[in-house]
Amino acid sequence: MNSPKTKYLAFPYIVWMIGFTIIPLALIVYYGLTDKTGSFTLENVLSIATPEHVKALFLSLALSLASTVICLLLAYPLAMILRKKGVGAGSFIVFIFILPMWMNFLLRTLAWQTLLEKSGVINGILSALGLPGIAIINTPWAIILGMVYNFLPFMVLPIYNILMKIDDNTINAAKDLGANSLQTFLHIWLPLSVPGIISGITMVFVPALTTFVISNLLGGSKILLIGNVIEQEFTRGSNWHLGSGLSLVLMVFILISMALIAKYDKNGEGSTF
C-alpha cells in the first residue's frame, strides 16, 4: 500500500479514460473544428453568436440558474433537518432520495405532464377545492419545475453528506461562546459546508444547462434551449459538425465547474454520494 508501486494501480483506469473519455472528446473537438469536407473552420463554434443560438443559450443559462438557486434553497434546510433526524436513519434517507431515480426519468417527467396539464390532476384538485387553476404547462416555469424535480437529489445528497461531517461539538462551542442561530449559521454551518454546496451547484447546473428532454416534454417544444439545438443538429438536422461546435462552447461551462470544484473541494469531501 505504501510502496511507490501502488500508484500504478490507477494505470488500468487511466488507459480506460484515454480510450473512452479523452479520445471521444478529441473526436468532438475534431468534428467541432471541421466542416463537412474535413477542412478546418471556426464557423461551427462561432455560430453560437447567431441570434437564435444566443437566445437559446441565455434562456438555458437563465433557467438552469433559476433551478440551481431553487434547488439550493430547498436542499439546504432539508439537509439540516435530515441531519437533525439522527445518524441511524442516514442510509434510509439517502435511499428515499435515490428511490425515485429507479423509476424511469422519461416516465416521471411525462407524469408531470399529466399532473400539470390544463385538465390535469393538480388543476382537478384545485378546482375541487374551489381554487383557481394553474397554467404553467408549456411555459418556462414548467421547465424549471422539471429541472428542480429531476436534479434536487444531486443538491441534497452532497450538502447532507458534508453536514453529517460537522462535529456537534463545534456547533455547541459556538453557542457556548454566545453566537445566536444566525451567527452560528453564517460562521459555522455555511463555511464548513462550502465544498458540498459547490459540488451540488455543479451537479445541478451542468445537467440543467444541457438538458433537452425536460424542455421538450414540459415546455411543449415551444421553448428552444441550447440542449435542444444540439440534439436537433445531431438527430434531425444531421449536422454533426455544428452540433459538436456548439458542444465545445458548452464545455467552457463544464471546465468552469471543474475549476470551481478543484478550488473549493480539494479533498473530494463534498462528493455527491
Added chain:
Amino acid sequence: MKTKKIKKWLEDFYLVIILLFLYAPIFTMMVLSFNNSKSRTQWGGFTVKWYGQMFESSSIMDALYYTLIIAFLSALIASIIGTVAAIGINRMKKLPRTITIGLNNIPMLNSEIVTGISLMLVFIAFGISLGFKTILLAHITFNIPYVVLNVMPKLKQTDYSAYEAAQDLGATPLQAFFKVVFPDIFPGILSGFLMAFTMSLDDFIITHFTRGAGINTLSTLIYSEVRRGIQPSMYALSTVIFITVLVLLLITNFAPENQTGIPASKAEAAMKKRRRNNNIRKGILALAAFTIVASVSFATYKKYASSHSNELYVYNWGEYIDPEVIELFEEETGIHVTYDMFETNEEMYPVIEAGAVQYDVVCPSDYMIQKMAENGLLAEINFDNIPNISNIDETFMEQSRSFDPQNRYSVPYTWGTVGILYNTKIIEERGLPVPTRWSDLWNPAYAGEILMQDSVRDAFMVALKSLGYSMNTVDETELTQARDLLIQQKPLVQAYVIDQVRDKMIGGEAAIGVIYSGEMLFIQEEVKNLGLDYSLEYVIPEEGTNLWLDSWVIPSNARNKENAEKWINFLCRPDIAKMNFDYITYSTPNKAAKALLDEDIQNNKAIFPDTDKLVNCEVFQYLGDEADTLYNELWKEVKSN
C-alpha cells in the same frame, strides 16, 4: 418548549412537502397502471389487465432483462476498476492526482448527449459494432467516476499504520489489504456500486446513442413509445419495480431496530453507524440477488429463444405493427425476427447510413426513401419474390413514383393524410367557426388552443399550403414567408407535439390540432369507450395537404435480402394486412385487405378519403441537402422566437 414543538412541526411539514413533490409523479404512474383506457389523460375505469400484458410482452421483458443485466454488470465492473484506481490515485503525487481526478470528473459533468455521441463516434471509428457490449462499455465509463468518488474519502480515513502493522506481523501486502484496508473502504465501494447501479438504470441519452439492433433498455423502449403513447404495461412494470425496491428497503431498514432517537453516547453512535452500513450491505445483497435471479432466468429463456440461423432484422416505427403478425411470420417461415423501432425518419437515417447496425428491411416515409435511394442506401427489390404486390391498389404504386420513379425500391405499407382535428364541444361553447382551412390555425380566437406538429416539414407544409405554395418548394422567398407566418402563429400555439396530439385531444386539452389521419379510428373509438361528452372530428383542409406513404425498403447492406422479401410479401397478404390495420388503424393501401373490413370503416372518410378530395394534395419529396439545411435553419428561427 412550545416554540420547539412548533419548530419540529414545521420541519416535519417541510419534509412531507418535499417528499410529496418527489413522489407525486410516481403515484401518478401507479394510478395510470390501473387505468383501463390507454390514454394518459382520461380515466377509463379500474383494471389490472396491464399487469398481465406486461409479462406477456416479450419486448418489455427483454428490455427489463437488458436494463438489469447492464446495470448490474456495469456497476460491478466499475466497482472493481474504480476501487483499484482510487487506491492508485490516492498514492499519487499532487499534480498527477489533480489531473486524474479532473479527468475522472469529465463523464459526470459533461452533457450526456456529448458523452453519448462521442462514444458512438469512437465505437464506429474502432469498428466495434453497436450492441450489448457497447452499451456496457459506455455504462462502465460513466459509472467508474461515482465509485472513485465514493472510495477516495474512505481511503483517506484509513489508518496506514494498521496496514503496516499487519505486514510487520507477517501478512503479505495482499493479505494485509484484504484484512485491514478493505473492511474500512467497503462501505464506500458499496455506496459507489449502488450509485453506479442507479445511474445505469436511469440513463437514457447515452444508451440511446450506443445501442445497436435488437437491444433495448427500458429507457430506449419508453422513448420509442413516447411518439404513439406509452403502453400502460410500462406503468405497471414501474409500479412493480417501485414496490419491490420499497419492500426490500423497508425490510432491511426497519426490521432490526427502531431507528428514531438521538444516540446518547459515542459508542452508541458508532454502533448505529455500523448497523447502518450493515443495512446498506444487506440492501445491496438483496438487490444483487434480485437482479441475478431475474437475469439468469431471462438469460436461459433468451438462450433457448435466440438460437436461430435464419435471421431477419426489421427496423420500423414504434407501435407500427401487430406483434402477433411477427409471431405468425416466425411460425410460418421459421425465420427469427429481430425487431427494432425508431421515432423519426431523421433519427433512422444516420443509423442506416453509418452501417453500424445492419437492418434487412426498413419502413421509412416517402421523401426519406428518395433520399436513401439517391444516396445509394437502398437495394432494388426483386418483385418476383413478392407476388402479393398485386393486392396493393394501383393508385398507391402510382403515388410512390413521385419519390421512387420506377417502383424499384419500395412497397407501400400505410398511407394517410394530415388534417385538422377539432373538439366539437369547445368549438360550440366558444362560438368558434368550424375549421375548414389551414388558415383557420391563425385565427386569434383559438389562442392557446392549437396543437401544431413538431417537425420541420409538417409545420412548413401547413404554412406553405395556407399561402398557396407547394409544400416541396425550395424557393427562399416562399420559405421566408412561411417562416414569418409560423412566427406569427407561435403565440397562439399551445404546444408543438408529435403524436401526443392524440392523447391531448382526447383529454380535452386543446380545441384544434394538426394530426395524422391514422390516429382517427383509435380516437373515435376511445371517445366512445370513455363516454366523453364531446366528439372529435377530422377535416382535410381545403388548401390541400400532405398525402404521405410509409413503405418497406431493403437497405443495400442487408444481409438477409431474401428473408426481407419474404417479410414484405407476407405483409401484403390480405389477412395479415387486415390484422395490422385493426391494430395500428393507419389506412392500408392493400385493396384486398380493405375489402375484408366492415362497411362503415371502409366508408369512414377520415380513414379512406375519396381520391377526388385529394386534388390539392402532394407527397413529400427529398429536396437535397442544401434545402434541408435551409428548412432546419428557418425552423430553428421559428422555435427560438
